[in-house]
Amino acid sequence: METAQKILDRINQSTLIGKSHIKFNPDFPLRNYLHCGYCKRQFTGYWSKGRNAKYPYYGCPNKKDKDRFQRGRKKLTAEFQEFLERITVPEQVREIFSIILQTFREQKGQIQADWIKDKEKQINSIKCKMDRIQQILVNSSSFHLIEKLEKEREELNQKKLKYQQEITNV
Numbered sequence: 180m181e182t183a184q185k186i187l188d189r190i191n192q193s194t195l196i197g198k199s200h201i202k203f204n205p206d207f208p209l210r211n212y213l214h215c216g217y218c219k220r221q222f223t224g225y226w227s228k229g230r231n232a233k234y235p236y237y238g239c240p241n242k243k244d245k246d247r248f249q250r251g252r253k254k255l256t257a258e259f260q261e262f263l264e265r266i267t268v269p270e271q272v273r274e275i276f277s278i279i280l281q282t283f284r285e286q287k288g289q290i291q292a293d294w295i296k297d298k299e300k301q302i303n304s305i306k307c308k309m310d311r312i313q314q315i316l317v318n319s320s321s322f323h324l325i326e327k328l329e330k331e332r333e334e335l336n337q338k339k340l341k342y343q344q345e346i347t348n349v
């Protein structure tokens with residue numbers, strides 16, 4: 180119960196409620212509330228570079244800690260939620276964490292929606308360019324120009340397909 184009280188105190192001093200603060204990082208909403216079980220340092224959040232993409236991690240910031248705790252964000256978030264289900268915490272604490280995680284999901288959703296909008300804009304602009312090329316093509320008799328434009332149109336088409344694929348994969 181002492182731990183729950185500590186969590187509650189920290190939440191009350193925290194930033195999420197009302198004011199904004201530089202320490203609240205929407206990518207890593209839990210980092211201020213967890214610490215390394217070995218060296219007791221407060222967790223940090225970071226992006227680890229994989230082969231094709233970056234992956235979000237939580238972990239102990241202490242590089243000298245040989246038992247340093249590090250865990251992928253998705254896994255840790257799931258574990259944390261399970262932990263909250265298991266332990267006895269005041270209803271208020273439970274509610275606050277569900278708000279934190281919900282806010283995080285909403286922010287992610289917003290970022291994703293903006294990203295899709297941006298891609299769709301680019302796709303539209305590509306379509307406009309392709310239409311223009313088509314206009315020129317039907318009126319052109321220069322073989323050299325036609326060849327060049329068809330190549331360009333094909334490149335634009337590939338780009339468009341790539342963007343459409345990216346949107347589908349979200």
Ligand SMILES: [Zn+2]
Pocket residue numbers: 215216217218219220239240241244246247248
């Ligand atoms: Zn540590």
